[in-house]
Amino acid sequence: xxxxxxxxxxxxxxxxxxxxxxxxxxxxxxxxxxxxxxxxxxxxxxxxxxxxxxxxxxxxxxxxxxxxxxxxxxxxxxxxxxxxxxxxxxxxxxxxxxxxxxxxxxxxxxxxxxxxxxxxxxxxxxxxxxxxxxxxxxxxxxxxxxxxxxxxxxxxxxxxxxxxxxxxxxxxxxxxx
Amino acid sequence: xxxxxxxxxxxxxxxxxxxxxxxxxxxxxxxxxxxxxxxxxxxxxxxxxxxxxxxxxxxxxxxxxxxxxxxxxxxxxxxxxxxxxxxxxxxxxxxxxxxxxxxxxxxxxxxxxxxxxxxxxxxxxxxxxxxxxxxxxxxxxxxxxxxxxxxxxxxxxxxxxxxxxxxxxxxxxxxxxxxxxxxxxxxxxxxxxxxxxxxxxxxxxxxxxxxxxxxxxxxxxxxxxxxxxxxxxxxxxxxxxxxxxxxxxxxxxxxxxxxxxxxxxxxxxxxxxxxxxxxxxxxxxxxxxxxxxx
Numbered sequence: 001x002x003x004x005x006x007x008x009x010x011x012x013x014x015x016x017x018x019x020x021x022x023x024x025x026x027x028x029x030x031x032x033x034x035x036x037x038x039x040x041x042x043x044x045x046x047x048x049x050x051x052x053x054x055x056x057x058x059x060x061x062x063x064x065x066x067x068x069x070x071x072x073x074x075x076x077x078x079x080x081x082x083x084x085x086x087x088x089x090x091x092x093x094x095x096x097x098x099x100x101x102x103x104x105x106x107x108x109x110x111x112x113x114x115x116x117x118x119x120x121x122x123x124x125x126x127x128x129x130x131x132x133x134x135x136x137x138x139x140x141x142x143x144x145x146x147x148x149x150x151x152x153x154x155x156x157x158x159x160x161x162x163x164x165x166x167x168x169x170x171x172x173x174x175x176x177x
Numbered sequence: 178x179x180x181x182x183x184x185x186x187x188x189x190x191x192x193x194x195x196x197x198x199x200x201x202x203x204x205x206x207x208x209x210x211x212x213x214x215x216x217x218x219x220x221x222x223x224x225x226x227x228x229x230x231x232x233x234x235x236x237x238x239x240x241x242x243x244x245x246x247x248x249x250x251x252x253x254x255x256x257x258x259x260x261x262x263x264x265x266x267x268x269x270x271x272x273x274x275x276x277x278x279x280x281x282x283x284x285x286x287x288x289x290x291x292x293x294x295x296x297x298x299x300x301x302x303x304x305x306x307x308x309x310x311x312x313x314x315x316x317x318x319x320x321x322x323x324x325x326x327x328x329x330x331x332x333x334x335x336x337x338x339x340x341x342x343x344x345x346x347x348x349x350x351x352x353x354x355x356x357x358x359x360x361x362x363x364x365x366x367x368x369x370x371x372x373x374x375x376x377x378x379x380x381x382x383x384x385x386x387x388x389x390x391x392x393x394x395x396x397x398x399x400x401x402x403x404x405x406x407x408x409x410x411x412x413x414x415x416x417x418x419x420x421x422x423x424x425x426x427x428x429x430x431x432x433x434x435x436x437x438x439x440x441x442x443x444x445x446x447x448x449x450x451x452x453x454x455x456x457x458x459x460x461x462x463x464x465x466x467x468x469x470x471x
Contacts, residue, residue, distance in 0.1 A: 005246060008246075009242065009246075012241075012242050012245070013238075013242075014400065016233075016238055016241065016242070017231055017233055017238065018231075020231045020233045021229060021230070021231035021233075024229075024231050024232065025226075025229060031231070031232035031233070034231070035233060035237055035241065038241070039241040039244065039245065042241070042245055043244075043245045043248060046245055054356075054359070055356060055359060055404060055408065056359045056401065056404070104230065107225070107228075108229060108230070110225075111225050111226060111229050115226070126226070127226070129191060130222075130223050130226040130227050131226060131227055131229065133393060133394050133397055135191075135192075135193070135362075135365075135366060135369075136191070136193050137362075138362075151184075151187075151188060151193065154187060154191070155183075155184045155187040155188075158187055158219050158222060159183070159187075161222050162215070162218045162219065162222060165218070165222065166218075
């Protein structure tokens, strides 16, 4: 049992941060909620599927469960969590390097803003590709869709983001000049 | 975005095109400035999204892990208690069976003897006639009864005993097949990575982005490579183990490249890949594995 816990700990250390990142992007930057859902996904894995999944499958299982949880959250009322998240953000200790922190936050907010303009399925597929480096086949496995749909979703997401990005840059350029 | 190749560029940067298709798109990219720009934009988007840092502190992570493990151990306790109760109940039930069989045996035994009598032709001696007498009751019930009590529950017990190890051993016959699937997928991914790494054009402005992406992929593959190599060693699969073993240092080299690697470092790795013919080796083995799985 101890070695099972060790293995679980290893898996947790490897994938908890990336699962948090995935959920945070999916949920539009609601970090505390993302961390809770990531923790809940791991807890479910430990309770139900740990030890029965073939090696390497646990990761896909986690993303599938986490994504379903995120979708459930979309369906719930958003305001309560947004308010809570803002309170948590406000309570967070100040950054050590404020300038750097400001830049990082700006960049993060921009990425999140762009991602939020995408439909949920395209956003999820793109995140799994760009952040988790899953292949189309693996993404299809996680989302339970065909590889061709994954391919189309990712392409559409990229094309849409590219267009919005260039529009944003143009607007920024115009305001500077 | 009017060029017919735009969608293929998306697949190209994901390493999802066949080598022939990839070559075709690469050739087109040299000629079409619009598509080259699209590719650069897609790669830039990639680095923005992949570079997103989660708002996570080590303290939060450690707390989450501690919480999961503690909740799990709390859940285990009542389970162990229930398990102990189950065994106590089984113990009581077996004592009850012993008591009942002691009471019922005197009426059943003559029947058993009558049945046993014709069957063993090798024992014509009327030994059982001694048994039905009431005098040896305290002796007789103990010996033959213990036998059935020890023997009869055995099949039942075997189910109970086997049902647990079977569960734990159940994944074992499944695992090798899954490990094979994982290895085949891993070979495919590594092959795609090495091909993409080979195709990075070092003189272009996006090359740093591309290299950093391949580096991230390599980091993920290194971990999986180690796991699969351990699995192959445990299963005694020498061939797969040796392929994984020769792949590992190359993945490590790519994974350990600095943020802005100089061309020479990239070239050295490429030369090693070529010299060891890793791409060919991976292709042959992934095809063989895929065939075996079919």
